[in-house]
Amino acid sequence: MTTERVDTVPESRRRASPAESSLPSSLRIGLNRVVPELKMFYRRPEQLALTFSMPAVICLLLGSIFSTKLPNSAISTGAVIAASMLAYGILSTSFINLGISIAADRDTGALRRLRGTPTTAFSYFVGKVMLVVIVSFAEAVILLLVGVLAFGLHLPATLSDWFTFAWVFALGVLSCSLLGMFISNLASNAVSAAVLTNGPAVGLQFVSGTYVPLMVLPGWMLTIGSIFPVKWMAQGFRSVLLPPEMVAFEPAGNWEHWRIFLVLTAWSIGGLIACLSVFRWSDQR
């Protein structure tokens, strides 16, 4: 330790700063970031179009290809895909969107600038998570409209079904957001983040029952898909958007709500720990 001389500072030259106690809370700063975050999102028309139209267009295409009715059922494979597609929608608005936008914030110096202000990492993530919740909600509305109008999906009829829908949505957004944040730390820039998020996302669509119904998948694909959150989100959405008898077409023969809850919760906790251990403000050492 070095000992320092502490003399009086001439008051005329030292200008006092506002007291620390008058600082807005981390949460307050985070909430103040929500509207600017939304503006930065919707003012990029190409990003807006990609985020909202891709899942809807793919849903329409796949749903139209798989138009035959399932055996002994009035439901088409297309309807099963439309219900599952909500999981892709959430993956796109949370995992892909966050993975890229946080890497871009690091790229442009936005994070470095925030670091020099009383903004905390918590404030920053409050802004991002609120953005994701709002955008994911809009995405869900669009996909539900497509599903109901084009493929005859029924909205959840009971309160308990809506409750299931809500917690699957919330845990899905949370776990995928945290994984997106984690991925953004592995990416060296926004372009590599786009690859690191879209690559796994496309692969997961095939093994999670969103592009192709689970019952036609080989066992090993099903096993891989069962590790990741997308399969479970999709299963949760099917359980409330399809008629109850459709449970017969699930590989497990059961909606497995408790298992969906456990897997999504585990990914959320794991994602949180991963984010806390690797988050960095900048690409500097």
Place this chain on the structure above:
Amino acid sequence: MTSAVHVRGLSKAYGRTAAVRELDLDVGYGEIFAILGPNGAGKSTTIEILEGNRRRDTGHVRVLGEDPGTAGRGWRAKIGIVLQEVSDAGMLTVGETVRMFASCYGAARDAGEVLELVGLASGFGRRVRKLSGGQRRRLDVALGIIGRPELLFLDEPTTGFDAEARRRFWDLIRLLAADGTTILLTTHYLEEAAALADRVAVISGGRVVAVDSPAKLTAHVNSAATVRWREGDEIRVEQTHFPTELIRQRSKGKSELAELTVTRPTLEDVYLQLVGLAQ
């Protein structure tokens, strides 16, 4: 008097390359202090460590009485940083950006007032990505001072400015300093350090090679005047501490010394000499 910035024995290496070596620095409250050096001298590394944006290897560092490596948000509210090369918030308007940052502080300046101060008031409603390089820099400064910082860091603030823009920028810095803000800037422009700074630290190879006011820096190196004139086809150059006497003697009996000049070492000469000595 306690210093706004107090540094002893600061070192930082990137792999095996030493960027900053055993650097000492003291910046008093209310000073405009310039760190002057060629590219790669360690200016940015030093200022980034002081801003809390980079970790140091060794050394004792206190900025506004706290260690920037561990200081919290209360400390960050008291400093302002004008970064090099940022391109964030492109989709927001200037006004929206300034307001967003203003909301991070307890007692921020008014957004309109700050934009007036940096000369960007007319750009309030423009998208940030449509700004010119100079306007973007003014916005950077606006964001740096929005929270009424006690200490403002500027890392090569006028790189890429034309002469006119640079002069206007200097006026702005002087205005902030007059308000009592301590200012620490890095620059590789000598004239910038000479025009703005109360004191200049010349750094080279990661070390401070001299610290003084621009005038004293010039004085304590070779202060002899150089007298230069033409005799016939020959250019004569003489160094002297008494140029008036020299000219009087040389011009005796002649009407005029052809092409006569008397020059003193400029800060640039001193700087080149110091940087040259260090290498």
